[in-house]
Amino acid sequence: MSNSHLSPLRVPLVSEERSLGQLTEEICAPMERRPTRAWWVAFAIAFALLAIGVGMVAYEVSTGIGVWGLNKTVGWAFDITNFVFWVGIGHAGTLISAILFLFRQKWRTSINRAAEAMTLFAVMCAAVFPVIHMGRPWLFFWVFPYPNERGSLWVNFRSPLLWDVFAISTYFTISLVFWYVGLIPDLATVRDRAKGLRQKLFRVLSLGWTGSHRTWSRYETVYLLLAGLATPLVLSVHTIVSMDFATSIIPGWHTTIFPPYFVAGAVFSGFAMVLTLMIITRKVLGYEHLITVRHLENMTKVIIVTGGIVSLAYGTEVFIAWYSGNEYERFTFLNRAFGPYAWAYWTMVTCNVVSPHLFWFKKVRTSPAAIFVLSLVINVGMWFERFVIIVTSLHRDFLPSSWSMYTPTVIEVGTFIGTFGLFFTLFLLFTRVLPIISIGEVKSVLGFARGHSPAHEPSTHGEPRRHDTPEPIAAEVPSPVLVGLATRKDVAV
Amino acid sequence: MSSSVLIGYFDNEDKILDATRAAHQAGYPVHDVYTPYAVHGMDEAMGLRPSRLTYVCFAAGLLGGSLALALQLYTSVVSWPLNVGGKPFNSLPAFIPVTFELTVLFAGLITVAAFLARSRLFPGSRRLTLPRVTDDRFALVLGARQGEQAHHAVEDMLRRHGAVELSWKEMPS
Numbered sequence: 001m002s003n004s005h006l007s008p009l010r011v012p013l014v015s016e017e018r019s020l021g022q023l024t025e026e027i028c029a030p031m032e033r034r035p036t037r038a039w040w041v042a043f044a045i046a047f048a049l050l051a052i053g054v055g056m057v058a059y060e061v062s063t064g065i066g067v068w069g070l071n072k073t074v075g076w077a078f079d080i081t082n083f084v085f086w087v088g089i090g091h092a093g094t095l096i097s098a099i100l101f102l103f104r105q106k107w108r109t110s111i112n113r114a115a116e117a118m119t120l121f122a123v124m125c126a127a128v129f130p131v132i133h134m135g136r137p138w139l140f141f142w143v144f145p146y147p148n149e150r151g152s153l154w155v156n157f158r159s160p161l162l163w164d165v166f167a168i169s170t171y172f173t174i175s176l177v178f179w180y181v182g183l184i185p186d187l188a189t190v191r192d193r194a195k196g197l198r199q200k201l202f203r204v205l206s207l208g209w210t211g212s213h214r215t216w217s218r219y220e221t222v223y224l225l226l227a228g229l230a231t232p233l234v235l236s237v238h239t240i241v242s243m244d245f246a247t248s249i250i251p252g253w254h255t256t257i258f259p260p261y262f263v264a265g266a267v268f269s270g271f272a273m274v275l276t277l278m279i280i281t282r283k284v285l286g287y288e289h290l291i292t293v294r295h296l297e298n299m300t301k302v303i304i305v306t307g308g309i310v311s312l313a314y315g316t317e318v319f320i321a322w323y324s325g326n327e328y329e330r331f332t333f334l335n336r337a338f339g340p341y342a343w344a345y346w347t348m349v350t351c352n353v354v355s356p357h358l359f360w361f362k363k364v365r366t367s368p369a370a371i372f373v374l375s376l377v378i379n380v381g382m383w384f385e386r387f388v389i390i391v392t393s394l395h396r397d398f399l400p401s402s403w404s405m406y407t408p409t410v411i412e413v414g415t416f417i418g419t420f421g422l423f424f425t426l427f428l429l430f431t432r433v434l435p436i437i438s439i440g441e442v443k444s445v446l447g448f449a450r451g452h453s454p455a456h457e458p459s460t461h462g463e464p465r466r467h468d469t470p471e472p473i474a475a476e477v478p479s480p481v482l483v484g485l486a487t488r489k490d491v492a493v
Numbered sequence: 494m495s496s497s498v499l500i501g502y503f504d505n506e507d508k509i510l511d512a513t514r515a516a517h518q519a520g521y522p523v524h525d526v527y528t529p530y531a532v533h534g535m536d537e538a539m540g541l542r543p544s545r546l547t548y549v550c551f552a553a554g555l556l557g558g559s560l561a562l563a564l565q566l567y568t569s570v571v572s573w574p575l576n577v578g579g580k581p582f583n584s585l586p587a588f589i590p591v592t593f594e595l596t597v598l599f600a601g602l603i604t605v606a607a608f609l610a611r612s613r614l615f616p617g618s619r620r621l622t623l624p625r626v627t628d629d630r631f632a633l634v635l636g637a638r639q640g641e642q643a644h645h646a647v648e649d650m651l652r653r654h655g656a657v658e659l660s661w662k663e664m665p666s
Contacts, residue, residue: 020529020629145568154568158577163590170594174601181605184614189529189627207609208618211626213526213535215612220531221544222608229550229597236597240590440530 013107013445014290020443024189027435027442030285031190035432038284046424053418056411057132065135067411074394074406079129080244081386082416085269086126086423087168087241088262088382091234092270093119094175097182098230101223107298109441110290113186114281115274116179117436121426122273123172125419130164132415160243167240174233178226181219184209185440238266245389252332252393257316264309268352269382271302275375277427279368281436290437293366300359300371303378307356310385314353328398336392340405344388351381497644498524500623501633501651502658506532509631512654514538521647522636527626546611550604557599561592 018026035043060067070077093115100108131137142148143165145155155162188209191202209215242262245253275296282291321333336345355377364370396403430436503509510532517523523539526532536543569575570582580587609615623632633656635647648659 024529024628145564152572154573156575156577157565157569157591158580158584158587160590163594166591166594170598173598177601177605181608185530185627188622192622192625192627203619204616207614207616208620209614209627210620210622211527211529212612213528213532213539214541215614216528216531217536217541218544218546218608218612221546222604225547225550225604226601229601232593233597236590236593243590444530444532 013109013292013294014442018289018446020446023443023446024193024439026287026290027437027439028190028193030431031433031435032193036284039428039432043425043428046421046428049417049421050425051418051421052414053416053421056414056418057128060132060411060415061137065133067409069407069409069412071404071406073397073402073404074391076394077387077391077406078408078412078416079133081383081390082419083126083129084241084262084386084390085383086122086129086419088238088266088269088386089273089379090119090122090126090171090175090270091238091263091266092274093117093122094171094178094230094234095267095270096274097178098227098234101227102231105298106445107295109445110287110292110295110437111274111278111299112441113179113182113434113438114277114430114436116175116182117427117430117434118274118277119175120172120179121423121430122270123168123175124426125423127168127172128415128419128422160240160247163240164244167237171233171237174226174230178230181222181226182438182441183434185211185216185219186435186438189439190435235263238263250393250397251326251328252336252389255317255320257313257320261310261313261317264306264313265382265385268303268306268310268356269379271299271306272375272378272382275299275303275371276379279372279375281431283368285431285436287437290442293368296368296371297365300365300374303356304359307352307378311353314349332393332396335396336388339392339396341388341392341395344384345392348381348384348388351377352385355381497636498662499635499644499647499651500660500662501635501656503631503633503655504629504657505655506631508655509633510534510538512633512651512656515650515654516633516635516647519650524634524636527623527632527634529627529629529631532631546604546608549607550600553603554596554600556603558592558596560599561595562588565591 014023068078093112096108096115097112097119100112131140134140143155143162145157184206187202187206188211191199191206194202239259239262242258246255246258248254278291278299279296282288318333321329324330336342355374358364358370358374364374391406395406501512503512506528509526509528513523513526513535514537517538517540526535526539528535535541565588566583569584569588574582576582613620624630626632633651635651644661651659
């Protein structure tokens with residue numbers, strides 16, 4: 001709102017004239033009204049998919065992981081592919097909320113809340129796979145180092161799989177805390193509007209937030225610190241995931257390029273998923289003026305960059321396979337491109353290397369429909385990338401006698417579909433119970449505008465449009481509230 | 494003996510920034526400012542010192558890192574030395590990932606806990622809020638000097654800076 005943000009060059013972040021009060025109303029509206037028919041339809045579909053997944057997992061756990069299509073040669077396939085896919089999806093959320101925050105990218109304010117929620121849900125989906133792959137998921141706590149009854153046996157800290165345990169659980173915890181800290185002021189806003197049970201609930205959740213600047217000041221410090229902590233965390237998580245492969249000696253896996261390549265791929269697929277979700281959300285909830293085409297456009301630019309890094313990584317891998325003179329490495333890459341899984345390889349190349357270049361065209365970059373289609377294409381491509389890395393490297397190893405093919409079973413496909421159900425069910429519930437756009441943060445960027453815009457003349461600042469004239473506060477607020485302030489313990493005169 | 498606080502309501506970030514700066518410079522004790530979002534520049538206007546939570550964060554990170562290294566060295570070298578591919582028991586590079594993760598985990602969780610404790614934010618807190626400050630109003634709460642003239646002076650100052658509403662409250666000192 002500050003006039004210092006006015007500049008003839010600055011493009012507004014919120015494309016329509018809005019007052020602070022109107023923003024509160026708009027962002028809280030989806031939580032406060034009854035769900036629409038479209039929401040119910042979407043929820044029913046997502047929940048049905050989730051039910052399929054639950055059924056598959058129940059069958060798998062009660063029967064054993066023999067129901068998967070894994071064999072002696074391909075011991076990792078659908079589960080680890082889906083695990084890496086979902087962890088990757090999560091990365092864009094933290095990137096938007098932490099890295100763009102550190103880079104002072106104010107356009108993140110409209111999308112960071114939903115993107116962070118997406119991170120949490122994606123990590124939950126990812127966690128499903130290693131846990132059920134254990135075979136005895138009820139003993140999952142064996143992966144943690146705790147004094148146990150098995151003598152002095154400890155977990156092996158030299159194993160990348162154990163690093164994964166720490167990386168993913170830390171990532172989930174910090175993302176959750178970061179998200180919640182960001183939510184506290186908005187929870188207070190909702191609390192102050194709500195009545196009855198909802199008010200009680202939000203009173204507990206908002207932890208007694210009063211909007212005091214002394215608290216805001218500390219809050220900003222903490223938010224900055226968390227962003228600073230989460231930034232290397234994002235990079236470390238996918239680096240560690242890539243080390244699950246890179247520390248092995250399988251041709252096609254044993255490469256030093258994996259950490260940056262995986263991180264770039266994660267951001268690439270994550271941004272595609274944020275776009276998929278945001279394009280639907282802005283349409284369904286009517287937030288086109290908050291999540292503007294400019295937001296979508298900025299994200300597509302990130303996709304061009306990360307897509308470029310991913311393409312470069314593909315090229316480097318092929319080059320090194322040839323240049324190293326290692327015949328096994330060379331064979332693996334020839335087998336990827338021309339072997340029995342060539343269709344998967346070329347799907348990956350088409351989706352990830354070719355399709356992002358369409359975003360160089362401004363027309364494509366600014367058309368939500370085109371972006372939506374391309375974001376889906378990229379998601380498919382990135383799924384295939386993991387499939388290609390894992391299955392094509394494993395199915396033909398050093399010994400031709402152990403070569404075999406892998407086909408997913410119905411159980412595997414059903415479990416994967418089930419995680420989509422879990423993801424969308426959680427996301428749809430999220431749109432109903434919490435403000436999906438950060439109210440406080442968007443308010444702070446309302447004034448980012450061109451100086452000549454009539455929408456941001458000082459005379460209209462802060463005047464709620466819902467009242468034609470600003471009502472005096474004393475008239476609408478009973479005085480006991482103010483007396484209450486005066487008796488508060490934390491106000492010491 | 495009781496003293497009064499003056500609550501001035503504003504509808505705009507710039508106005509309350511100016512008013513706070515003026516009040517602080519004129520020597521009125523600024524209790525607090527209540528805003529719907531973090532107003533940048535307010536720290537300086539209120540004369541707040543930078544938060545010391547950064548030190549907490551650093552210490553917590555150090556603690557987490559040390560604990561992680563100690564745990565890994567104890568389990569892998571002392572309690573259950575396991576020969577993995579002929580590598581040394583205290584293979585430090587292999588311990589870096591877990592050390593890093595626990596450093597971040599401790600730093601993050603302890604900093605947030607310190608923030609909540611310092612700001613007295615906890616579930617079930619029943620502090621009363623000023624009207625509309627979580628929506629679209631900005632409130633400046635000033636302690637005031639004694640005397641009717643001083644009251645008028647501070648009221649005038651807030652009005653000059655665009656206060657839309659003023660209210661005096663008595664509170665026990």
